[in-house]
Amino acid sequence: MAAALALSAPLLAPAQATSFSSPLSNLAEPRPGRAVHEGSWDRNDKNNDSIPVKPGETVTLFNHEGAGCVHRFWVTISPRTNVGILSQVVLRMYWDGDKYPSVECPIGAFFGVGFGEQKDYTSLPLNENSGGYNCYWPMPFHKSARWTLTNGSSTLLESFYYNIDFTSLDSLPAGTRHFHAQFRRENPTTPGKNYTVLETAGEGHYVGTALFMTGLTMGFLEGNEMVYIDGDGKPAIEGTGTEDYFCSGWYFDRGLYSAPYHGVVIKDEKRPRISAYRWHVEDAIPFTKSIRFTIEHGAENTVPADYSSVAYYYLAGPSPVPPALPPDLLPSHWEAPNTFAIVGAIEAENLQSSAKATSGGIWGHDVPASDDGAIWSNGAVLSWYPSLPNAELVLQIPCPAEGEFHVVARMACGPDQGTVQFVLEGNAVGGPIDLYSPKPTPKEFSLGTFALKAGTFPLTIKITGKNPASSGTVVGIDAFLLKPLQ
Numbered sequence: 001m002a003a004a005l006a007l008s009a010p011l012l013a014p015a016q017a018t019s020f021s022s023p024l025s026n027l028a029e030p031r032p033g034r035a036v037h038e039g040s041w042d043r044n045d046k047n048n049d050s051i052p053v054k055p056g057e058t059v060t061l062f063n064h065e066g067a068g069c070v071h072r073f074w075v076t077i078s079p080r081t082n083v084g085i086l087s088q089v090v091l092r093m094y095w096d097g098d099k100y101p102s103v104e105c106p107i108g109a110f111f112g113v114g115f116g117e118q119k120d121y122t123s124l125p126l127n128e129n130s131g132g133y134n135c136y137w138p139m140p141f142h143k144s145a146r147w148t149l150t151n152g153s154s155t156l157l158e159s160f161y162y163n164i165d166f167t168s169l170d171s172l173p174a175g176t177r178h179f180h181a182q183f184r185r186e187n188p189t190t191p192g193k194n195y196t197v198l199e200t201a202g203e204g205h206y207v208g209t210a211l212f213m214t215g216l217t218m219g220f221l222e223g224n225e226m227v228y229i230d231g232d233g234k235p236a237i238e239g240t241g242t243e244d245y246f247c248s249g250w251y252f253d254r255g256l257y258s259a260p261y262h263g264v265v266i267k268d269e270k271r272p273r274i275s276a277y278r279w280h281v282e283d284a285i286p287f288t289k290s291i292r293f294t295i296e297h298g299a300e301n302t303v304p305a306d307y308s309s310v311a312y313y314y315l316a317g318p319s320p321v322p323p324a325l326p327p328d329l330l331p332s333h334w335e336a337p338n339t340f341a342i343v344g345a346i347e348a349e350n351l352q353s354s355a356k357a358t359s360g361g362i363w364g365h366d367v368p369a370s371d372d373g374a375i376w377s378n379g380a381v382l383s384w385y386p387s388l389p390n391a392e393l394v395l396q397i398p399c400p401a402e403g404e405f406h407v408v409a410r411m412a413c414g415p416d417q418g419t420v421q422f423v424l425e426g427n428a429v430g431g432p433i434d435l436y437s438p439k440p441t442p443k444e445f446s447l448g449t450f451a452l453k454a455g456t457f458p459l460t461i462k463i464t465g466k467n468p469a470s471s472g473t474v475v476g477i478d479a480f481l482l483k484p485l486q
Helices: 002-006 083-088 218-222 348-354
Strands: 034-039 051-053 058-065 067-078 089-095 103-106 126-129 132-135 139-141 144-151 157-169 178-186 195-201 204-215 225-229 262-268 273-279 285-287 290-295 305-315 361-366 380-385 392-399 403-413 419-424 427-434 441-452 455-465 475-484
Touching (some): 083 089, 083 103, 089 178, 178 195, 195 204, 195 305, 204 218, 218 361, 225 285, 285 290, 348 361, 348 380, 348 475, 392 475, 441 475
Parallel strands (some): 103 178
Antiparallel strands (some): 034 157, 058 144, 067 132, 067 139, 067 157, 089 144, 195 290, 204 285, 204 305, 225 290, 262 273, 380 475, 403 441, 419 427, 419 455
16 A cells, blocks of 8 residues: 555556546645655766767666656756757666666657657656656556667767755556657658557556647647457547547647647647647546557648657556667758749638638648649648538638739649639629539639629629539638639
8 A cells, every 4th residue: 555655546546446636636645665765966966967878879867766656857057058968868768677678769759749859748657848858657567667868869969967856765556657759750651551650468557648740730639530459350439530630620720839638739830740649637548458558640641741759658668679779860851842832822721811701711821732633722721610501701812903903713623622713792693613523623613703892802602502423511612712813
């Protein structure tokens, strides 16, 4: 009982006894064991409180004999923002004399941020704040703990400061599992095949994902997570999109945020790149034989990208052989080609901020380049996903000057597009337009000639149904063209 109390209650106590407990609920309980601290403080009582690590050198950070549990791990690093150090300095953790490490991960990625960058964020088990890196994942061990740090970069790690706070115990309950963190990378991803975040055998539970994605467009976010448990041929868990898995939506259109259990730490639309995390603290995924956690890179794995990740989980027994670290740990630079923009076009994706819909979500996003030569103006579209029949979307169209204009709507046609009616000043413009096409392609539709004033005018798009062959009622808009009549 003493050993159990020294660990966090959710790790060891029966699930039904802790379902409604909070991190503060057992603070008044006795704390058996002995508080112990390991770190880089100067053993000569000076102020040289860090250790250097030369290129190619491996140092031991922590070596303890006996049972215990690590509760806090803190570091700070100099050089502070060196991509090579954060990407190529590798942390390894061994429990109970295991031959293979339970943690083998670049130091930057271990703390939940990708691409060798340092970005401040706050979550419950991991955070980076004002130069400090903090880990609060409970890390129990029955017999011993040994941690090493290897500098695989070509740069001197001048100063590595660290503190490890743990409790030394006489023993732990036999069923206590070990903490694991596994790093993987696939550059580029394989067409038609899910990216694997974790594949391991044994009995345990999955508690978190940090995923780092970069490609030519944000289209990789269309991928769904698929989790296979205990050898099942079909996923026990299948999601609805990558940003949905990270508890957000619409391609993270509101930008960066960090919450206790999920967040997006890096969003770079120009390169483009995403670094996001999701902790399964309240919804850990148990498995008794095996787990294979995968995610698509784009719908049906059609978007090439560079994916890397850290899977966090607890596993019973000795550590199995981990997958080999990829030979290249430095971030890649997928530079998007220059996009073609139609001269004078009103790009629909730029209208998102003022667009209003009676139902469904709206967002502007990149469109992957196609093999058939189809050209999307500015390489992006505005997509609307109406959720109710007869829904309406109102766009504010800018007009450069007063006069007569021929108005052309450049629409996205595709296998999931609906049938729409344009409405201007309360009057239907032409007849319904069927946007169905067997494959995505842009198509121009003439809306007619109108006398317009300088400024903006509202243009309404109304859903009237869909082609029987279409799988949905999505409305995609590439651009509008206002051609003045001479």
